[in-house]
Amino acid sequence: MFWKRHERFQTASWAITGILFLGLSLKLVPELVDIDLEAPETEKAALAIQNQFRRFQKKKK
Helix, strand or coil: CHHHHHHHHHHHHHHHHHHHHHHHHHHHCCCCCCCCCCCHHHHHHHHHHHHHHHHHHHHHC
16 A cells, blocks of 8 residues: 555656646747758758667667
C-alpha cells in the first residue's frame, strides 16, 4: 500500500515539475520565432538533424 502511494506521489511531483518548467519556459520566450521553412538553410539543418537521429538509432540497436 505504501509503495502505491509513493508511486502516485512521484508521478504527481513529476507532473507538477513539468507544468512549472513549461510555465517558466513560456515566460522566458517572449515571442515565437518565425522560421522560413522554404529557406535552403532550414532544409540543410533538417537533413543534418535527421541524419544524426538515424545514426543514433543505428547505434542503439
